[in-house]
Amino acid sequence: MxxxxxxxxxxxxxxxxxxxxPIPLDYADPFTLLVAVVLSAQCTDKKVNEITPELFRQAPTAKAMWKLGEQQILEIIRPLGLSKQKAKSLARLSEIIETEHNGRVPETFEALELLPGVGHKTASVVMSQAFGHPAxxxxxxxxxxxxxxxxxxxxxxxxxxxxxxxxxxxxxxxxxxxxxxxxxxxxxxxxxxxxxxxxxxxxxxxxxxxxxxxxxx
Known part of the structure; x- marks a missing residue:
């Protein structure tokens, strides 16, 4: 063959x-999908879905996540692997989205891959599942x-x-x-x-x- x-x-x-x-990660929009995918590194989707409801309750937008701050993010996501690095990435990428992209997740590979904690695979998931671009x-x-x-x-x-x-x-x-x-x-x-x-x-x-x-x- x-x-x-x-x-x-x-x-x-x-x-x-x-x-x-159906996407195995729970999310409501491009921002919450981006956050969930960042959190899923070296974690099961099931575990991420257990953590994100509280995180998204407190910080459903980039602005809210930025204001929540790295330490508070860490307290919520601590059960996940690599939680310290992920908290740092989420705080920083939220700030960039809010200040440089008017609070909206950018819709290009180039801009996504410049965000902390976002590699090509994560960018591809967001581009395909949040925006419908082929990836x-x-x-x-x-x-x-x-x-x-x-x-x-x-x-x-x-x-x-x-x-x-x-x-x-x-x-x-x-x-x-x-x-x-x-x-x-x-x-x-x-x-x-x-x-x-x-x-x-x-x-x-x-x-x-x-x-x-x-x-x-």
């Missing part, structure tokens, strides 16, 4: 399994599965993103990245599959005998 054929099969199977793709955020699930499915050689997440964008139609990106995440969490986990066990891995590579060694992002 050629790479393009594998990609088409993946798209078909994921559409069957996940015709709807393909690559997290650890997507990076791992793309290698197992023979869609990239997986040297780094940037290359994985570029390879997937070439293989899949742009109109599918915003939905597909969530479909792959859902499949990776449910069927093709880091320990539950090694490239030979889950349904899609077996369908794409029925004769594969050896586990696929995932290259780190």
């Amino acid at each position: 050629l790479k393009k054929e594998r990609a088409a099969r993946v798209l078909e199977r994921l559409e069957e399994l996940y015709p709807e793709t 393909f955020p690559v997290d650890t699930h997507i990076h791992r599965l793309a290698q197992r499915w023979g869609l990239t050689n997986g040297k780094n997440v940037s290359q994985t993103e570029a390879d997937l964008k070439k293989l899949f139609p742009e109109t599918s990106w915003n939905k597909l990245h969530l479909q792959i995440i859902f499949y990776g969490r449910e069927h093709c986990t880091a320990r539950g599959c090694d490239g030979t066990r889950c349904a899609i891995c077996r369908e794409l590579y029925p004769n594969r005998k050896r586990p696929v060694e995932t290259k780190k992002a």
